[in-house]
Amino acid sequence: MNIVRFKSVLFFLFSLLFFCSPAIAKPLEPLVLGMSAAFTGHSKGLGIELYRGSQAYFDKINADGGIGGRKVVIKYYDDGYNPLPAIRNTIKLVENEDVTCLFNYVGTPTVTRVLPVIKHFNSKKPIFLFFPFTGAQPQREFPYEEFVFNLRASYRQETWGLVHNLYMVGRNRIAVFYQADAYGRSGWDGIRKALREKNLNIAAEATYRRGAGFDDSMKRQVEILAEASPDAIISIGAYEACAAFIRDARDAGINIxxxxxxxxxxxxxxxxxxxxxxxxxxxxTDNLINSQTVPSYEDTSLPAVREYREAMSKNPPPPEGFGKGYDPLPFSCISFEGYLNAKVMVNILKRLDMPQYSGNIYAATLSIRNLDIGIGTDVSFGRGKHQGVDEVYYTTVSDGKFVPLTDWKRWSK
Incomplete structure (x- = not known):
């Protein structure tokens, strides 16, 4: 065989090999979840930690091949805990990012303002908000409850539990310190309703402006509440402002x-x-009490707690691009809530390929019944039931950290 013929045969064999080889599969499009939250400003720890907890769970799922070969991706935008950026972010996520759903929004003043936007989009195509980090009422009531699925308990449930437990240990003069916006008023209303059940009124109230930081003075608010001689105070705010209030209250000798x-x-x-x-x-840090909508991450008897702690220890997600100057927490109730949000979300997304749902995320969510996610209480949704969990938990500070509160009698009067 001469050299020319040999080259021709070789070329033919290589060509045959190329054309007969199976096509290289293109990666499947990811499942994109759209998130608008505070990643900057005095409340950035809320958005960052919620994101980190969810991402920790999605990282596990994606490492195992995703959902039917599709990775789960959070497309996140910063709104600084302000309504107008949240509205702009929502429009961008729905119109430009082609998200599967909206997910993990943070805050009452932001969520309440985007609800009409979500309702408007649903006149054209279905789009739903899953598991916002707020216990407010608007997304739980007409005309918006159909477009939102909540995992956590409501502020009414949290405030009722705090008022009831304080009442049972003899603390009836309850004052309220709250953020002057939809979030603060939602909590204020829950406290007012819970007290009225017991024929009581709010002893005194003082507000602060959203966006206040730890360096701001809350002395005037402390003075207003102190004049009523309360025997307990319930705060409805974000961490920097509430820490400033606690500082000024303790400096004024108020140790209730x-x-x-x-x-x-x-x-x-x-x-x-x-x-x-x-x-x-x-x-x-003495005499601090916190209601929570997830169990304590210190309770390692719960399977979900063990999973969460392992995920956050072995491969903790970074704060991402908005986390400049922020030192991420090893564990927190917020990142644990984000982890649980992601766990339930994955259960919903897995059902989209089932013939009976055919990509209908609304129907897939309504099919969730008695889902065990490892927290000791099951998650269920259904028509007229767009809140998966009703449990409220309580914590108090011991050795510089919040731990489960097991006995309220220490505050008996």
Missing amino acids: PICNLSFVGSENMVGLLNDLEKKSGKNY
Whole structure:
């Protein structure tokens, strides 16, 4: 065989090999979840930690091949905990990013303002918001409840539990410190309703402006509440402002129980107070109580807690691009909530390829019944039931960190 013929045969064999080889499969399009949250400003720890917890779970799923070969991706935008950027972000996510759904939004003032936008989009194509980090009522009531699925308990449930437990240990003069916006008023209304059930009124109230930081003075608010001689205070705010209020209250000699709701960001708040204690030598963390909508991440008897702690220890997600100057927490109630949000979300996304749902995320979500996610209480959705869990948990500070509160009698009057 001459050299020319040999080259021709070789070329033919290579060509045959190339054309007969199976086509190289293109990677499947990811499942994109759109998130608008505070990643900058005085409340950035809320958005960052919620994102990190969810990402920790999605990282596990993606490492195992994703969902039917599709990776789960969070497309996140910063709104600084302000309504107008949240609206712009929502429009961008729906119109430009082609998201599967909206997910992990943070805050009542932001969520309440994007609800009409979500409702408007649903006149053209289905789009739903899953598991916002807020316990407010608007997304749980007509005309918006159909477009939102909540995992956590409501602020009404949290405030009722705080009022009831304080009442049972003889603390009836309850004052309220709250953020002057939809979030603060939602918590205020829950406290008012819970007190009225017991023929009581709010003893005194004081507000602060959203966006206040730890360096701001809350002395005037402390003075207003102190005039009513309350025997307990419930705060509805974010961690920097609430930490500032606790600081000024303790400096004024007010050592009664001060309670906060789950949204506050309890670990970020107590971190500020712990640093202050080290500098000043004063005690700022006694008699603090926090309601939570997830179990304590210290309760390692729960399978989900063990999974979460392992995920956050072995491969902790970074704060990402918006986390400049932020020191991420090893564990927190907020990142644990994000982890659980992602766990339920994956269960929903896995059902989209089932013939009975055919990509209908609304129907797939309604099919969730008695889902065990490892927290000791099951998750269920259904028509007229767009909140998966009703449990409220309570924590208090011991040795500089929030731990499960098992006995309220220590605050008996």
